[in-house]
Amino acid sequence: MITMTTDPILPDELRDNLFDPGAGAYCAFEGWVRNVNEGHAVERLEYEAYEPLAIKEGERILAEARERFKTLHAHCVHRTGLLEIGDCAVWVGVSAPHRDEAFLACRFIIDALKVRLPIWKKEHYVNGDSGWVNCGRCAAHGHSAA
């Protein structure tokens, strides 16, 4: 299940949804808002999503992870709106029979989310400027934000 929300992400509560009698492992990833990107001091982030498709594509990614790594449960929550430094922007949680599948599925999901979901991030810098962030793969092609 993937959820988009403007409310704070509370990982402990989300973790409880992944309990399963057959699960021997739980792995989670939290993406946090940090105060610097590519040398720019960042004050806050703003996430924009096209939710209908973000959810549709996100469910596809989670289904792929379940199929590929035989996980028991795989969930994701992504924030939208204005976020402050230290806020949790994205959470991915996976339960599986064994740790290898849990680690691998968690990594697969967060990597896929970052390049496939219609979500954009605008950085607001301490100096008053702002700029849309490009994904790493695209940045490698020479585009810079702002």
Next chain:
Amino acid sequence: MKTITVRYFAMFREHAGVGEESLTLDVQTAADVFAATRERHRSSEPVGHCKVAINDDMADWDAPVADGDTVFLFPPVAGG
């Protein structure tokens, strides 16, 4: 000519000054829509770095567009 509803997101929306507009375009594919609206979204990225959806389904850039379709133009994504 086809009437296409074009939706812009993030930097494309800011460049175009609107989130959505109905345009009459001489286009066959999603890539044609991207090219025909270049002066609106002013993408600095080649089409291959961007994504497109047609009527709420992710699509390939060579997918055909029909009269009445809604085409979603997505700049390079950056979730997480």
